[in-house]
Amino acid sequence: MTALRLDTETTAHSAATALSGDVGLRPFRVSDLEAAQALSVQQQWPHRLEDWRFALAHGAGVVAERDGAVVGTALRWLWGTDRASLGLVIVSPALQGQGIGGRLMSALLQDAGRRHVLLYATAEGRALYARLGFCSVGEIRxxxxxxxxxxxxxxxxxxxxxxxxxxxxxxxxxxxxxxxxxxxxxxxxxxxxxxxxxxxxxxxxxxxxxxxxxxxxxxxxxxxxxxxxxxxxxxxxxxxxxxxxxxxxxxxxxxxxxxxxxxxxxxxxxxRVTAMVRGKxxxxxxxxxxxxxxxxxxx
CATH class of the missing domain: 3.40.630.30 (Gcn5-related N-acetyltransferase (GNAT))
Incomplete structure (x- = not known):
């Protein structure tokens, strides 16, 4: 697993919002796997704990946390020096529509730097990803x-x-x-x-x-x-x-x-999901x- 670093501004904001009971961001830890898997169950995704562990072993991620509870996740994988993929972007149903998904994605994209990035978008996520500069390049069934x-x-x-x-x-x-x-x-x-x-x-x-x-x-x-x-x-x-x-x-x-x-x-x-790319x-x-x-x- 490779480390994901959040910038100073993001980390400071996360600490402040956590103290106020709002949602803050921090790096994904191995100890978050069970909470992440529980979030995916809420989305009716089939991922087992072992499936999450396999994904995290080759990448890194960020979680959204509120009052000590994980309420959002997002992972990234760095492939070589100029390519990356993103996935497992989840926000608790009770907190959707509050911009948390955008904050999770922004943290991953900052970490990916200038890399060309691939993701597979559900219908619900396409508009967000388009605003972040992703373009549709195909469809997966x-x-x-x-x-x-x-x-x-x-x-x-x-x-x-x-x-x-x-x-x-x-x-x-x-x-x-x-x-x-x-x-x-x-x-x-x-x-x-x-x-x-x-x-x-x-x-x-x-x-x-x-x-x-x-x-x-x-x-x-x-x-x-x-x-x-x-x-x-x-x-x-x-x-x-x-x-x-x-x-x-x-x-x-x-x-x-x-x-x-x-x-x-x-x-x-x-x-079906839409293949989307930022960059080339x-x-x-x-x-x-x-x-x-x-x-x-x-x-």
Missing amino acids: QHQGIALKTPGPLLAEGERLRPPDRCDGDVLAALDVKAAGLPRPSVLRQLLVDEQAVVFDRKGQAVGFSVLRRFGRGHVIGPVVAPDVASARALIRHWCNLYAGQFLRIDVDAESGLPEWLDCLGLRRVG LPPRGAASGGWALISQSMG
């Missing part, structure tokens, strides 16, 4: 449900799905950077070590991969990185067949050609090989 076992076409000659090996790390990291537009080797390294992964191998070369991990109500598929829609479908179908009858989730590019196909696998569309990020998404996110917060 959330699909979930009880997976169905579905036969698919045979792989072409020279193609196979296999487990990752120790020699794949750098290749998969490079594929992920191109697909996501974000250099995030530490996250990918943890996923490959701690979670389940499969590699799409074409004539002895790793050209794609996907990860499945515990999340929320069941498991989430993502990221999915592949050179074309056929190989992306093969990677997703692998998990649906392996976990047929169980709850799966996946977040995909709306223009990927996958949403209607996912419906047939039992993974129905249940929501390289092309990402299906056209660059990125078919599914790690999460809507981290990208």
